[in-house]
């Protein structure tokens with residue numbers, strides 16, 4: 001039997017296990033069975049293989065499925081092992097399963113088939129996370145907190161405004177994944193090794209049977225390219241980067257007592273008895289490396305591969321799988337940590353005045369009264385420069401003195417005392433900033449309802 005001769009000749013010798021992807025292929029075991037079934041059903045419909053043989057092959061595939069990946073005979077990969085298992089059960093006629101195809105189009109179909117599932121699971125997880133973040137936004141719409149730029153106190157904002165900023169980024173991450181899904185969900189089957197086949201294959205039919213939206217047209221493209229993997233892994237790495245920012249924010253907040261993590265999401269020290277550390281979020285931050293590494297690994301694997309199929313491709317999928325698995329867990333943990341945390345309102349409000357973070361609001365008041373913004377900025381900058389080392393914010397008198405000095409008129413000619421004092425209050429400061437997308441509770445309520453609408457449609 002020629003097959004046996006060929007297999008013996010290319011058994012691999014000392015490189016056997018190096019050549020084999022059988023263990024890794026467990027991930028595409030179910031996908032390969034689906035692809036095999038679709039292929040033989042199509043071969044029967046096209047009168048390429050007789051009905052009886054196809055029936056026997058399908059029964060054998062059920063049996064192989066029942067036994068599971070762990071019971072497969074030895075093989076270079078899952079495709080070869082399943083074929084051997086079918087031949088073991090059906091006899092040489094089982095070898096008709098591989099008519100009009102190659103492992104090259106087969107593996108490409110398997111990866112796309114399995115990847116769809118992984119993308120959808122990740123998207124569902126992200127959607128769940130977004131729901132939890134919106135809950136936080138609803139509950140903390142009025143919880144004032146310090147906002148930072150350069151990690152320096154900048155302007156007061158709210159927990160809701162902050163958390164919505166991440167929900168918005170996750171909206172785009174969701175959209176990117178679903179966009180990539182469209183290009184994943186195309187059928188490479190029927191392209192054979194790369195050069196098509198003389199058999200009358202119906203590529204639309206296998207697409208239909210496998211739930212692919214369309215056919216990858218060119219047979220060389222279909223079997224040799226993996227840019228669909230790059231797109232997905234890139235979307236995953238971008239998502240991981242979003243999460244890393246969220247995680248870092250919470251780590252910093254925790255270090256200042258601005259957030260109290262639930263014990264479920266904290267860890268302790270084996271030596272320092274007082275410690276409660278934000279380890280879960282540090283791991284979310286750390287896992288960004290898994291995703292970025294995956295993207296790098298994948299691009300490096302693919303770079304410069306000539307047309308058509310090369311065995312390098314056997315090492316491509318793992319980068320995407322690793323990135324997806326790692327980040328899917330991260331999404332859940334990050335959302336869980338934020339959703340179960342406590343936001344100490346008083347501490348946060350007090351912190352929101354640190355470093356004269358209401359300064360911009362005072363300058364805005366002057367500018368609203370007609371003082372050129374640059375001049376208003378100068379006035380308030382001078383007030384800020386005059387603050388003592390322990391002083392967080394000036395009082396009305398301090399502002400009034402500098403203003404009169406710089407503007408040449410009493411401050412009361414521009415703004416009344418009440419308005420200045422309101423601007424110095426972090427809650428009022430937030431309420432003033434009611435521009436679209438801003439932190440004022442009404443503006444946040446608008447953002448929240450748009451976000452809810454978007455979430456309902458994904």
Ligand code: ARG
Pocket residue numbers: 021076077078079103104107309311313314315
């Ligand atoms: N296990 C291989 C892969 O994952 C299947 C294709 C093998 N094709 C070949 N021409 N050697 O890429």
